[in-house]
Every structure is written in structure tokens, then in C-alpha cells.
Amino acid sequence: MGAWSARHRKTAVFGWILFVVLAAFLGGVHGSTTVTDSESMPGQVARAAQILDSAGIKTPAGETVLIQSGTQTADAPAFHAAVDQVVAAVNGSGKATDVRSPYDSRAISADRHSALVQFGMAGTQDDALKNVPAVLDAVAGVQKANPSLTVVEFGQASSNKWFQDQFTNDFASAEWTAVPLALGILLIAFGALVAAILPVGLALTAFIAAGGLVALSSGFLHTSNDASSVMLLVGLAVGVDYCLFYLRREREERAAGRDAATALQIAAATSGRAVLVSGVTVVVAMAGMFLTGIADFQAMSYATIVVVITAVIGSLTVLPALLSMLGDRVDKGRVPFLHKLKARPAAHAATGGRVWNTVLTPVLRHPLAAALLAGGLLLGLATPLLTMHTANLTFEQQLPKGNALVLTSQRIEAAFPGSPSPATVVVKATDITSPAMQRAIADFQSRALASGRMHGPIDVTVHAAQNVAVIDVPLDGSGNDATSTAALQTLRTDVVANTLLKVPGTEAPVTGDTAGSHDFNQQMTGSMLPVFGFVVAFAFLLMLASFRSLGIAVTAVVLNLLSVGAAYGVLALVFQHGVGASLIGTDGVGAVESWVPLFLFVILFGLSMDYHVFVVSRIKEAHDRGLTTQAAIGYGIRSTAGVVTSAAVIMVAVFAVFGTLSMQSMKQMGVGLAVAVLVDATVIRGVLLPSVMSLLGERNWYLPSWLGWLPDLSHTEAPAPAPAPAPVSDDTSWVRHVNA
Structure with a gap:
């Protein structure tokens, strides 16, 4: 491969450029198909998502506004007025549905110093991410008008919006920091600008091409945001390493007195082979992630495999061609002091x-x-x-201490234990409106509260046309601790099993953050x-x-x-x-x-x-x-x-x-x-x-x-x-x- 590339330099270089441009363009035109909820999680969580998807039920992103006072109770006129302002402001945004006042839903804390206005975001999950800033602004306006009270919002849409923005910012930060950092280290390693730019340039073009290829093939193997960040991380690391191995060997042979062609052949036969074996090893290792059976892991695995193969091909083809073109000009752009350090005699190499x-x-x-x-x-x-x-970290654990959303979530959890991330039971029955099913749902509510590990309010939403019901049950604990896991086990093995599943032909998988963490952890342990x-x-x-x-x-x-x-x-x-x-x-x-x-x-x-x-x-x-x-x-x-x-x-x-x-x-x-x-x-x-x-x-x-x-x-x-x-x-x- 090295010899062919050296003989056909223009074909190799311009062929690589054409490949990168075409891959990026076609991938951008095609767009990326991302993993669905039912693919991304295992066990009962996946089954619950499949039932909702099959029934065409799009659960709105739930949001909550906490109104809290250290001195006033919910019965105080000023407190009541603030609640009414929140309800009016959220409705006035035009982006929310099913806005419920705590005076109707009884979402008032035991000490009556806290209340929750609950609602869903209009449209799909993607619509919710676009629309939630308008609702956040409306709630912030009520807070400004009532400085003596705490009026803050937290929910699925607002937290997902923060994650999306932060992920984008972090990814951009990593990209703009890692690339100059790698370039600076290579400049020190080689003492010459051209030699330093080659590995970084090849690694970045390999990443760009791989990104296009992953997007282009995401129709049959869905991708994810995590896959993109992992692809940058691994692509930059291996791409630079492979080029570094190849380039240093070629420079070493030249310093030892070899002519350009011979030095390139030795580099291809030695370091080139090491790059090939190393790349195959990385691909084999990453392929192991397919055995997890989880779509996010398969997406990360596939993206990494594509970027590594692309980096290997680039290192074995376009790099020899570029080195053949440049010859000793690869040492152009010498940094005087650094290049002196690197210009040691071959006898000391x-x-x-x-x-x-x-x-x-x-x-x-x-x-x-x-x-x-x-x-x-x-x-x-x-x-x-x-x-x-190991555990699926909760929202509070994922974010930095002192984050505003974390503080709001903690306030809600303290006043309403379990409310920020309740368990959700998705019930699929032969006839959801039958008397037997209605009695089973009523028994479920009674048994859940009697267990001592779950709290009210328990919300039941019946979709009669699809014979599906969605039941939200707040659990004890922080979401992924031993208390939450024990409550989940009680819900699944006792409450659900002895009420809803007693009705023939009924399915009732349990989902939610706690269930997701537990099932994901179990799947990880098993794989x-x-x-x-x-x-x-x-x-x-x-x-x-x-x-x-x-x-x-x-x-x-x-x-x-x-x-x-x-x-x-x-x-x-x-x-x-x-x-x-x-x-x-x-x-x-x-x-x-x-x-x-x-x-x-x-x-x-x-x-x-x-x-x-x-x-x-x-x-x-x-x-x-x-x-x-x-x-x-x-x-x-x-x-x-x-x-x-x-x-x-x-x-x-x-x-x-x-x-x-x-x-x-x-x-x-x-x-x-x-x-x-x-x-x-x-x-x-x-x-x-x-x-x-x-x-x-x-x-x-x-x-x-x-x-x-x-x-x-x-x-x-x-x-x-x-x-x-x-x-x-x-x-x-x-x-x-x-x-x-």
C-alpha cells in the first residue's frame, strides 16, 4: 500500500480529499437517524416504550413549577396569588398542555409551605426542547414579580434542554481544546510545523469522513450524540498516533542515511504493519460492544470502528503519498530552539x-x-x-454542584419525596375499561400506598381507544440508591404482580428513571x-x-x-x-x-x-x-x-x-x-x-x-x-x- 501510494501520489492525495468531501456531503444530506427510547434501554423499560410507540401514545414532556415559602403557607393570599400567576403565565405561553393548579391536584406539601403546578409540554419531545425556553421565561417573570417566594421550574423538557445545550458546548470546547493541544505537542515532538500538522490534519479528515459515513448508514444502524463525541475522542487519538508512528519511523530512517524511497518502504513495512495490526485490534475490541444488546453501545461501537478503519486507511495510503511528495520538506517551518533539540545525531536516536x-x-x-x-x-x-x-447516575449526580436545575430538583424532592422522577407503569390490557381492569387499577393504588415505599399522588391516565393506561407512582429514595431499588422491586414483584397482572391478558412493564437505571445496570452486569x-x-x-x-x-x-x-x-x-x-x-x-x-x-x-x-x-x-x-x-x-x-x-x-x-x-x-x-x-x-x-x-x-x-x-x-x-x-x- 505504501509503495503504491508513493508511486501514485496525486491519485492517493486527491482521492482521499474527494473521499472525505463526498462522505461529509452525502452524510449531511442524508442526516442522522438516532436511536429510539425502546432501543436505548433494556428489559421492562424497553417493553414499556414499545407499547407506547405501537399505540401511538406520545407522552408529553412533564414539567413542574415549584412555589415555595419559608414563612407563608399555601393558604396565604399572596401564595395563592402567585400560584394563579404561574398557571396564567404557563397557559399564556401557548406551549403547555394540561396545566394543573395544586389546589385542584392537591400537590401541596405536608407542611403546606410548598406547592407544584404541573403540566406537559405541547407537541413531540423535539418540540418540547424548542418550546420550553418560552415557558421558562414566563415562570422567571412570575419569580421577578414575587421576590419573597421561590418560583422555579424543573422537568423533563427543561433538564433535557440543559443537557442538549451543555453537550453541544462541551463537545465544541473539547474539539477546540484537544486539536490545538495535540498540534502543540506534535510541534514539540517534531520541531517543525509541517511534520506537526500532518498527523492532526489526517486525524481530522478521518473524523470528518467517518462522521459522514456513520450518518449515511444510520438508517440501518441508528446513531447517537454519544457516538459523535466518542468518535472525536478515539479518532483524534488513534489518527494522530498512527501518523506519528509512521512519520517518526520514516524520519528516523532518513536520519540514518537512507534515501527517501527506501526510508518510506521501511516505514511502510514496519510501522505501517504495526498500524494495521493495531487498527484491527481496536476494531475487534470495539466489536465486543455489540454483545451488550443496547443500541447506544452499538452506535458508539460502530462509530468508533468506522473512524478507526478510516484512520488506518488514511495512514497507509495518503500519508505515504504526502511524505513522498514532501520529501525532506516535511521539516519545513522549523522552530529554531525545538528543532535543535530534535536534530540529534542518528547514532543517539x-x-x-x-x-x-x-x-x-x-x-x-x-x-x-x-x-x-x-x-x-x-x-x-x-x-x-x-x-x-455502578449505576445510571441521576440528574443531580450528573451535573456540577450548585447548578440551578439541581437545586430546584433537590427542593422538589425534599418537599415531595419521589416526585421529580416517579416510576411509570404502562398497562396494556385486552379491555382497559372493563370492570375487572378498573378494580385492578384501584387495588394497585391502594396496595402501592400501603407498601410504605411509594407516595401519592398516583396519576392514572387511561387511553381507552388503545386499551392502554399510564400510571405514575412516586418512589422512595433518590432515584438510584438502595431505597429506590427496594421500592422498585416491591412495585414490580408485589404491587403490580398481585393487582394488574391478575387480570388475564394484561402486560404492565415498569419504566422511569429508577427502573431505567436498574435495568441498564443489570444488562451491563450480564453482558x-x-x-x-x-x-x-x-x-x-x-x-x-x-x-x-x-x-x-x-x-x-x-x-x-x-x-x-x-x-x-x-x-x-x-x-x-x-x-x-x-x-x-x-x-x-x-x-x-x-x-x-x-x-x-x-x-x-x-x-x-x-x-x-x-x-x-x-x-x-x-x-x-x-x-x-x-x-x-x-x-x-x-x-x-x-x-x-x-x-x-x-x-x-x-x-x-x-x-x-x-x-x-x-x-x-x-x-x-x-x-x-x-x-x-x-x-x-x-x-x-x-x-x-x-x-x-x-x-x-x-x-x-x-x-x-x-x-x-x-x-x-x-x-x-x-x-x-x-x-x-x-x-x-x-x-x-x-x-x-
Whole structure:
């Protein structure tokens, strides 16, 4: 691929540009089809959404206005007048339906200092997002006219509107921060503007093209907003990394005296192959998310797979063509001071720098001690994962402390326990208006209140034409704590089972925030083992075929599991227990977002193979040229130290940007990825990998005879690379072998 691209430079470059433009244009024209409610959640929640969709029942987005006073009760004239003003203002906006005064619905707190005006937003969920600002403005006008009272709004539409706006702002912030950050790091790494722009430019064009392809194919595999952010995150990370690996190898060979064509062929045959193997590993790992059976995960998986494949194709085609076109002009735009630092003689290119050499020399001398020390450190970091609690974080947990909507929600929950996110029972019957069904609904209400775990008011909406009823039941608890889960279990296994389901031919799935969190968590827990097994097994087989070595395949899997475990431990420590949470502008919320651990596993298992494949490929390359295993390890680690460091710094920086965003789930994802990559590029690659390979010795290259049938993906044909230069180290016995 590299040779073809170098010979057909214009075809490769303009073909890539045409591909990106066409993909983006056609994707924009087609538009994106997003996942539906029934696809995005599992269990009874999905079934409830299917019943409502089939019946054509569009539940309006519910909104609530809290009127509260520390001194006046609902019976006071001024309080009553404020309630009437809210009702009039909401009706006057023309954007609301079924506006209910608390004096009619009896939505007045037990101490009579709080009351709720309840209503639904007109139109669809999308219409509600567009219309809710007008209602918020109307309510704000009543608050301004009644400064002695608290008049605030909270609900599905207002919270979704905040999430939508914040998601857009956060995504834009991440994009505008991560890209210049990556460019700045590459400028330091290369010391030249052109060389720094190439990886970022290729990564961004790969992201743009992949976005168009995902939109274009969203008709048969629906996408989501989360998929777009993940695609940017992973696309920028792998796109830059792949180009960095390729470009640094080509520059290294040129510095060693190779002509341009030969340097490009060596880069294609070595780093190009590492990019291909790494990309396939990421794709295999991400494919494991399809086993969750949840549409949001499938959307994220598909989007990531598309952007990785696009980045790999770009790295193996348009990058060689551009390098062939530019030649030594890739070093144009030199930054004087930085370029001097990078312009080291080729004889010192493999030293890895003083820091890496200082670390690696004692590791190779005392591999057992180094392995025990590094392994103990990672196991210690991973220990908190034993206490990890996962949950679908509530609205209050997702948002920053002090957020106005969070404070309003907390006020409502304190005055009306369970009201902000009640459970919803969707009843589908043969005849919803039959006497038996009416008695069952009445029994349901009585039994729910008698359980002591649910509260009034219980709202019942009957859709006679569709034989469907929707019952809203406030539950005890915060929404995803043990109290809420116990109340949900009582509702499902006792109240619903012994009332509504006693009527033949009746379905009554329970949905709502608490039910969604519980069912989603159950689905995640149930799919963990199949996903983990799939990813580990295929990654192992891929490493086995790529290096034809049982030891390297086993080592790759074990080391990756250690880095993932360390990331899990840090997540639990920071976000669940609150240790050091203030350093990243958050607080311990008592739980880790339920999808984050599984997502981190598949992403990290794929991305960490970037470094592993790149480093081990260089070690095997040196060993195949006749070096002993010990000498090959020293050469391979030192010669890739600069590239791995640069790539890791970029990845950590990009992921850390997501750790600064407002949404708790984005923070957790960003911090988890940043920590894992940092651990992977330092402790794993700098200490554990060389120490373990040193302990294994020649057994690193062992392949049992019964595995001889495996395809040989390790052979490449290219001009021999330049001899490995001597490192700055006391261990120079292998240099004589190379020189000889």
C-alpha cells in the first residue's frame, strides 16, 4: 500500500480529499437517524416504550413549577396569588398542555409551605426542547414579580434542554481544546510545523469522513450524540498516533542515511504493519460492544470502528503519498530552539533519552525485582475496584454542584419525596375499561400506598381507544440508591404482580428513571463476561498470529488487563469515594456511571495495543536481525521511547480535556482513559514489559507445534533497516554483535 501510494501520489492525495468531501456531503444530506427510547434501554423499560410507540401514545414532556415559602403557607393570599400567576403565565405561553393548579391536584406539601403546578409540554419531545425556553421565561417573570417566594421550574423538557445545550458546548470546547493541544505537542515532538500538522490534519479528515459515513448508514444502524463525541475522542487519538508512528519511523530512517524511497518502504513495512495490526485490534475490541444488546453501545461501537478503519486507511495510503511528495520538506517551518533539540545525531536516536535510559538500565539488570515492584504498584491501584458500585447516575449526580436545575430538583424532592422522577407503569390490557381492569387499577393504588415505599399522588391516565393506561407512582429514595431499588422491586414483584397482572391478558412493564437505571445496570452486569471474553480471546488470537509467539500473546493480554484494572481502581477511588475529586472540579458521587467500565475496557484494550504492537514489533525486528532477546529488548524499548512518549502525551492530553467537561459521565470517561494510557505508556511499557520479557528470555518466541497452522502475519519484505546504534548504557555487549 505504501509503495503504491508513493508511486501514485496525486491519485492517493486527491482521492482521499474527494473521499472525505463526498462522505461529509452525502452524510449531511442524508442526516442522522438516532436511536429510539425502546432501543436505548433494556428489559421492562424497553417493553414499556414499545407499547407506547405501537399505540401511538406520545407522552408529553412533564414539567413542574415549584412555589415555595419559608414563612407563608399555601393558604396565604399572596401564595395563592402567585400560584394563579404561574398557571396564567404557563397557559399564556401557548406551549403547555394540561396545566394543573395544586389546589385542584392537591400537590401541596405536608407542611403546606410548598406547592407544584404541573403540566406537559405541547407537541413531540423535539418540540418540547424548542418550546420550553418560552415557558421558562414566563415562570422567571412570575419569580421577578414575587421576590419573597421561590418560583422555579424543573422537568423533563427543561433538564433535557440543559443537557442538549451543555453537550453541544462541551463537545465544541473539547474539539477546540484537544486539536490545538495535540498540534502543540506534535510541534514539540517534531520541531517543525509541517511534520506537526500532518498527523492532526489526517486525524481530522478521518473524523470528518467517518462522521459522514456513520450518518449515511444510520438508517440501518441508528446513531447517537454519544457516538459523535466518542468518535472525536478515539479518532483524534488513534489518527494522530498512527501518523506519528509512521512519520517518526520514516524520519528516523532518513536520519540514518537512507534515501527517501527506501526510508518510506521501511516505514511502510514496519510501522505501517504495526498500524494495521493495531487498527484491527481496536476494531475487534470495539466489536465486543455489540454483545451488550443496547443500541447506544452499538452506535458508539460502530462509530468508533468506522473512524478507526478510516484512520488506518488514511495512514497507509495518503500519508505515504504526502511524505513522498514532501520529501525532506516535511521539516519545513522549523522552530529554531525545538528543532535543535530534535536534530540529534542518528547514532543517539535509540538511546530513548536520559530519563528512559535511567529507568530501563536497572530494569534490565534486575528484571524480577522490577516486575514485582511494578506489578505490586498496579495491583495496589486496582484494589479499589473491588468496592466499585455502578449505576445510571441521576440528574443531580450528573451535573456540577450548585447548578440551578439541581437545586430546584433537590427542593422538589425534599418537599415531595419521589416526585421529580416517579416510576411509570404502562398497562396494556385486552379491555382497559372493563370492570375487572378498573378494580385492578384501584387495588394497585391502594396496595402501592400501603407498601410504605411509594407516595401519592398516583396519576392514572387511561387511553381507552388503545386499551392502554399510564400510571405514575412516586418512589422512595433518590432515584438510584438502595431505597429506590427496594421500592422498585416491591412495585414490580408485589404491587403490580398481585393487582394488574391478575387480570388475564394484561402486560404492565415498569419504566422511569429508577427502573431505567436498574435495568441498564443489570444488562451491563450480564453482558460484562461475554464482552470481556470476546475481546480478550480475539486480541489474544490476533497477537498470536501477528507475532507467532505464545509468550507475547499472553503477556499482551495480562499487561492490558493490569492497566485496565488500575484505571478502574482510580475511577472508584476518585468518583465513588471522592479521593482527590476536588482536583478535577468534582465531588465523589457514590457511583461510577454504569456504562463507563465496559466502555473503558474495550477502548483501552484496543488503544493500549497501539504501544504494545509498536514496541514489540521493534523488539522482534531486532531479534530477527540476530540480536539476543535481552539486547533486542533494550534496543526496542529505547528506539521507540520517544514515539511512545509523544503518542502517550497526546492521548493523555486529549482524554484529560474530556475530564474537564461538565457532565459527570464525560469526566469519568476522560479521567479513566487518561490514567490508563499514562500507566500503560510508563509503568507497563517502561518497566513491566521489558522486565517480563527479560525473565522469559528466548521463551518469548516460543510457538507450540500444534499452533503451527496459524496464519503467518509477521513476515514483511523491505530493505533492511539501519543497524541499531549503541544506547547510552552500561549494557553495551550487544553493540559488538550489531557492528559485527
